[in-house]
Amino acid sequence: MFDKVLDRLSTEIALKIIEMTAVKVEAGLSGRGAAILANAVAGAAPKARVGRPPGSKNAAKPAAVAKAPKFKRDMSCRVAGCKNRSKGPGFRYMCEEHMKLPKGEQIKAGDAYKAKHAAKA
Numbered sequence: 328m329f330d331k332v333l334d335r336l337s338t339e340i341a342l343k344i345i346e347m348t349a350v351k352v353e354a355g356l357s358g359r360g361a362a363i364l365a366n367a368v369a370g371a372a373p374k375a376r377v378g379r380p381p382g383s384k385n386a387a388k389p390a391a392v393a394k395a396p397k398f399k400r401d402m403s404c405r406v407a408g409c410k411n412r413s414k415g416p417g418f419r420y421m422c423e424e425h426m427k428l429p430k431g432e433q434i435k436a437g438d439a440y441k442a443k444h445a446a447k448a
């Protein structure tokens with residue numbers, strides 16, 4: 328008995344939502360209203376929308392601005408012609424192989440690399 332009342336109530340609520348949405352769509356709401364209507368028909372309630380609705384205060388902000396520009400570290404080995412990935416600044420940007428070089432050679436390779444890349448920029 329009580330179940331039946333609940334059943335009818337929820338059906339009526341669902342119908343009301345569809346009815347209200349249909350009126351809004353007719354009134355001139357564009358894609359967003361249609362999406363809500365589609366959701367209302369599918370699940371009887373509007374679901375979370377994907378993306379931002381056009382005209383919201385955050386819509387004009389491009390996603391790229393939110394991310395801080397990342398400093399791109401050149402991880403290639405500083406020895407000319409070497410294609411290996413270096414071990415990073417703690418190793419004077421030498422790859423595993425060129426770490427075995429004498430310190431003077433490593434610094435020389437680093438300086439040569441710096442001069443070459445500074446000239447480019």
Ligand SMILES: [Zn+2]
Binds near residue numbers: 421
């Ligand atoms: Zn190397």
